[in-house]
Amino acid sequence: MFYFCGLFLKIMSTNKPELYTSFSPALLHLYDVSNSIVVIIDVLRATSTIATALYNGAKSVIPVDSVSHCIEISKQIQGITAGERDGKIAEGLEYGNSPFEYPREFIEGKTLVLTTTNGTKLLHMALDKGARQIVTGSFSNLDEVCNYLLLQNLPVVLACAAWKDRVNIEDMLFAGAVINKVKDSFDINCDSSQVAETIYTQAKEDLYGFMKIKNASHYLRLSNYGLEKDIRYCLTPNTAPVVPFYEDGKLILQR
Amino acid sequence: MFYFCGLFLKIMSTNKPELYTSFSPALLHLYDVSNSIVVIIDVLRATSTIATALYNGAKSVIPVDSVSHCIEISKQIQGITAGERDGKIAEGLEYGNSPFEYPREFIEGKTLVLTTTNGTKLLHMALDKGARQIVTGSFSNLDEVCNYLLLQNLPVVLACAAWKDRVNIEDMLFAGAVINKVKDSFDINCDSSQVAETIYTQAKEDLYGFMKIKNASHYLRLSNYGLEKDIRYCLTPNTAPVVPFYEDGKLILQR
Numbered sequence: 099m100f101y102f103c104g105l106f107l108k109i110m111s112t113n114k115p116e117l118y119t120s121f122s123p124a125l126l127h128l129y130d131v132s133n134s135i136v137v138i139i140d141v142l143r144a145t146s147t148i149a150t151a152l153y154n155g156a157k158s159v160i161p162v163d164s165v166s167h168c169i170e171i172s173k174q175i176q177g178i179t180a181g182e183r184d185g186k187i188a189e190g191l192e193y194g195n196s197p198f199e200y201p202r203e204f205i206e207g208k209t210l211v212l213t214t215t216n217g218t219k220l221l222h223m224a225l226d227k228g229a230r231q232i233v234t235g236s237f238s239n240l241d242e243v244c245n246y247l248l249l250q251n252l253p254v255v256l257a258c259a260a261w262k263d264r265v266n267i268e269d270m271l272f273a274g275a276v277i278n279k280v281k282d283s284f285d286i287n288c289d290s291s292q293v294a295e296t297i298y299t300q301a302k303e304d305l306y307g308f309m310k311i312k313n314a315s316h317y318l319r320l321s322n323y324g325l326e327k328d329i330r331y332c333l334t335p336n337t338a339p340v341v342p343f344y345e346d347g348k349l350i351l352q353r
Numbered sequence: 354m355f356y357f358c359g360l361f362l363k364i365m366s367t368n369k370p371e372l373y374t375s376f377s378p379a380l381l382h383l384y385d386v387s388n389s390i391v392v393i394i395d396v397l398r399a400t401s402t403i404a405t406a407l408y409n410g411a412k413s414v415i416p417v418d419s420v421s422h423c424i425e426i427s428k429q430i431q432g433i434t435a436g437e438r439d440g441k442i443a444e445g446l447e448y449g450n451s452p453f454e455y456p457r458e459f460i461e462g463k464t465l466v467l468t469t470t471n472g473t474k475l476l477h478m479a480l481d482k483g484a485r486q487i488v489t490g491s492f493s494n495l496d497e498v499c500n501y502l503l504l505q506n507l508p509v510v511l512a513c514a515a516w517k518d519r520v521n522i523e524d525m526l527f528a529g530a531v532i533n534k535v536k537d538s539f540d541i542n543c544d545s546s547q548v549a550e551t552i553y554t555q556a557k558e559d560l561y562g563f564m565k566i567k568n569a570s571h572y573l574r575l576s577n578y579g580l581e582k583d584i585r586y587c588l589t590p591n592t593a594p595v596v597p598f599y600e601d602g603k604l605i606l607q608r
Contacts, residue, residue, distance in 0.1 A: 121520060124379050128518055263383055265376060267544045290520045292567040296555065297548055312547040 115253040117284035119273045119291040122260040123220045126227065129255045136229040137243060137276070139236070140217025140259035141268040142316045143195050145342075146236040146332040148212070148349055150197035153239075153338035155206030158348040161218040162211060165190055172211040181213035185319050188213065196328050197238070197338075209348075216259035221344065224257060232344035237272055237305075239342070240335045244279040254284065256291070267297070267314040268333070271305060274298025275335075305333040370508040372539035374528045374546040377515040378475045381482065384510045391484040392498060392531070394491070395472025395514035396523040397571045398450050400597075401491040401587040403467070403604055405452035408494075408593035410461030413603040416473040417466060420445055427466040436468035440574050443468065451583050452493070452593075464603075471514035476599065479512060487599035492527055492560075494597070495590045499534040509539065511546070522552070522569040523588070526560060529553025530590075560588040 118134075120126045139145060148159050160177065162168045165188045172179040180193040187194035195214055212218060217234075224232055230252065235243040247254055256276060258269035274294035277286065281295070301308035306329065309317040320329055331337065342349040373389075375381045394400060403414050415432065417423045420443045427434045435448040442449035450469055467473060472489075479487055485507065490498040502509055511531060513524035529549035532541065536550070556563035561584065564572040575584055586592065597604040 121376065122380060124383075125377060125518065125520070128379075263380065264543075265380070265545045265548070267547060270544075270548065287568065287570055287573070288519075289522045289525075289567075289570050292522060292569070293520070293525065293548065293552060296567070297551060300551065300555065312544075312551070313542065314547070315542055315544050318542070 114283060114285040115251060117254045117256070117277070117280070117286050117291060118288045119256040119258070119277070119294050121258050121265045121270060121290055122263050123216070123223055123257075124263040126220070126223060126257055130253070131224055131230070131255050132228040133230055134253040134255045135231040135233060135247065135250060136224040136255045136257050137233055137235040137247070138217060138221045138224065138257055138259065139269045139272050140214065140220070141236050141272050141332050142320060143197065143328055143332055144212070144214040144217030144259065145234040146238045147195055147197045147200065148234050148342050149236050149239040149338040149340055151200040151205050151210050152342050152349065152351055153340045154200055154202040156200065157207055157209050158350045159210045159212055159342065160348045161221050162213045163219050163222045165213055168211050168213040175209055177209040177211040180210050181218075183215055185215070185323060196325070197331055198328065216261060220257060220259045225344070234342040234349060235272060235276065237275070237333055237335045238338040239340055240272070240275055241279075242339045242341050244276055246341045247276070247280055248283055261316060264315075266316050267309060267312055268316060270294045271298050271301055271308075275302070306330055309333070369538060369540040370506060372509045372511070372532070372535070372541050372546060373543045374511040374513070374532070374549050376513050376520045376525060376545055377518050378471070378478055378512075379518040381475070381478060381512055385508070386479055386485070386510055387483040388485055389508040389510045390486040390488060390502065390505060391479040391510045391512050392488055392490040392502070393472060393476045393479065393512055393514065394524045394527050395469065395475070396491050396527050396587050397575060398452060398583055398587055399467070399469040399472030399514065400489040401493045402450055402452045402455065403489050403597050404491050404494040404593040404595055406455040406460050406465050407597050407604065407606055408595045409455055409457040411455065412462055412464050413605045414465045414467055414597065415603045416476050417468045418474050418477045420468055423466050423468040430464055432464040432466040435465050436473075438470055440470070440578060451580070452586055453583065471516060475512060475514045480599070489597040489604060490527060490531065492530065492588055492590045493593040494595055495527070495530055497594045497596050499531055501596045502531070502535055503538055516571060519570075521571050522564060522567055523571060525549045526553050526556055526563075530557070561585055564588070
């Protein structure tokens with residue numbers, strides 16, 4: 099009886115799709131993205147801003163990998179140029195990378211053309227590697243992303259944008275939050291995922307306090323620019339419950 | 354008075370050397386190794402075996418990056434060929450990568466020529482990148498390595514060997530243990546280091562239990578080969594209190 103139960107559990111377990119976490123774009127090549135949903139994670143602040151803009155009615159967000167490309171595309175489609183380099187509004191662009199710049203009364207019906215230091219570059223990397231699906235994740239849309247992953251029942255790669263390829267705490271925290279919610283439905287043989295969930299479990303009661311006490315490099319960078327309000331928002335779950343989905347060159351909400 | 358104290362502390366703090374942690378060989382290029390002591394970390398099992406062999410009187414350990422190179426060099430110097438690929442003794446070599454294969458009665462006065470899947474490759478990578486100094490670290494020689502780093506007062510890169518570039522828990526745990534002991538003497542602006550210390554602090558009362566409960570991929574790999582005894586040894590602090598130091602192509606004990 100126990101043998102059959104064990105066998106049944108084993109069969110059940112091997113039928114689950116795999117889930118991996120990549121802590122940096124420089125590690126993405128280690129995972130089979132061509133078979134997976136790739137969740138692009140850039141908590142501070144690209145993917146929080148993408149979720150917020152779409153939740154507030156943006157028509158779409160076009161992620162581009164350079165400032166010149168951002169300006170060029172924006173001209174063609176009458177879009178809004180937005181983005182940052184090194185945490186500040188990039189020269190030549192109209193708007194930055196703060197979710198507070200995109201309230202409904204401004205962004206509704208418009209298209210944002212966005213370029214950021216890490217997040218939009220990682221998205222293009224996943225695209226170049228032939229990702230099966232690309233969605234973006236942040237605490238702002240945590241539960242929606244988890245529900246989406248559970249419904250799809252496909253392999254998943256949680257891809258952290260990091261900071262210029264260096265591992266960061268906030269993207270790891272979000273990966274850990276996702277794992278914490280979906281782990282029973284996935285086969286997880288991945289130390290990075292275990293680490294991410296362990297860190298999240300320790301931090302979840304006060305994500306902001308954890309970032310501060312751990313001297314997170316991005317916390318320091320943004321708080322030096324007076325952006326504590328952005329950090330607090332970007333660590334708050336479910337303020338923008340949507341799933342930004344990449345299709346034909348843009349991030350849109352699924353029909 | 355408070356101002357001067359603050360200023361004094363700031364000057365003291367900026368005078369501290371920097372410490373970074375690289376979770377994978379694929380991230381090593383992000384750090385300035387040419388100015389640093391690079392601690393090569395391959396807890397299961399290369400750097401534990403290196404410390405043990407040298408503590409037990411091996412004349413030196415020559416780390417090589419391929420099996421053919423291992424056999425060739427060993428012939429020239431009458432050394433012992435040793436190493437593994439994918440956790441098992443590599444074909445054509447005499448011995449494996451278990452610290453238990455190198456007791457004093459066997460290894461004293463002999464030279465080990467060692468090649469492993471991750472650790473020896475990472476060492477050559479650090480060498481190619483012009484590391485200022487290279488030492489190897491493992492729980493077996495934890496306190497000795499920490500004391501060495503504190504005495505040198507130079508920048509440090511804790512370089513995890515990982516598993517085929519994928520982040521692993523055990524190397525992160527050792528990096529965290531080092532950080533836990535030396536952090537007051539270094540300037541640490543590195544999220545990876547913060548994560549490593551957080552994980553270590555949570556795990557330190559029972560490192561073996563933590564590896565097991567977290568389903569660490571290398572724990573599973575080695576325990577499938579019946580190597581729990583190796584894992585327990587490699588997670589035990591200070592069984593081989595030496596500092597293996599790389600000089601002229603080999604790891605030796607400092608004079």
